[in-house]
Amino acid sequence: MALVKIDCPHCGIAHVAANIAWQEGNPSGKLFLARCGACHLPISGRAVNTAGYDTDFVKSVGDITHDYWQIRQTWPEIVSLSAPEHTPASVAKRFIEGEEAYQRGNWNAAVAMYRSALDIATKGMDGVPPRLTFYQRLQWLHEEHRITPEMRAWADHVRIDGNEALHEPDEFTEADAKPLRLFTETFLKYAFELPGEVSRYREQTEPPPPE
Structure with missing residues (x-):
């Protein structure tokens, strides 16, 4: 054939x-x-x-x-995978790798890459104290009004933290990867895309400083 x-x-x-x-x-x-x-x-x-x-x-x-x-x-035409605009390159790389794994149905790899994207993203945000766990970083961001209360609560219902691997199943499913994917994309949009677009708009509309 x-x-x-x-x-x-x-x-x-x-x-x-x-x-x-x-x-x-x-x-x-x-x-x-x-x-x-x-x-x-x-x-x-x-x-x-x-x-x-x-x-x-x-x-x-x-x-x-x-x-x-x-x-x-x-x-059908191949759709190029991308991260939300203004996402730092190191975070975007992990997110796109997660998208590639998700598209193939490789749920273990997808979960790992989405978790990695969130971990690197929260560690690199301005002012976040070092040596905090992921959930401690989320709590700090919430207290500093950097994320909404809804996003903080949402994280509690999504299997994000990989530190308790001994208590997790050996294999993840689409039911594990899908909500994590949605949370990760939403977080990156809120943390990077929205502020980046606001900054771009200000640069385009604000008058230049007087000479």
Whole structure:
């Protein structure tokens, strides 16, 4: 069976082997339908031929791109993952790694990366005392009116702190990762994106200081 190596828009795995099940077109270009070898969800695409001869994708064996076919477009399109704007680079890196793991359904890795993003974010915020646990940092931020009471209370209902690993299951599920993902994204928006946008607005609207 013919296959194509593409980046799966569903599970996020790069260069995954997808089996081609359907084709339509001519020797110069074809539409095709394939199934991801990892998550088994369908991917459609458009391929062009630079060699000038036809190939029956369905009856071929191996990677069709080795026969001078080039994949020019796939559907659904891959959505670029990003962290909320103005998030520090070290925090954004962990959050995006969590998003990649979440997209693949790797819940253990997703939980670990979201926790790491929150840990680094709260440690790096101005004025936060050193050597505090994550929850102590949250309490300090709440007392200093840096986060809302709702966010402080929300944290108590989300499995954030990884210090008590002995009391946790070996495997996390989507039910663990989903609320943590939402809390992490909301926290980063409130802590970094909102202040950054306010600062940007002020820079654009306030008159320059007198010379």
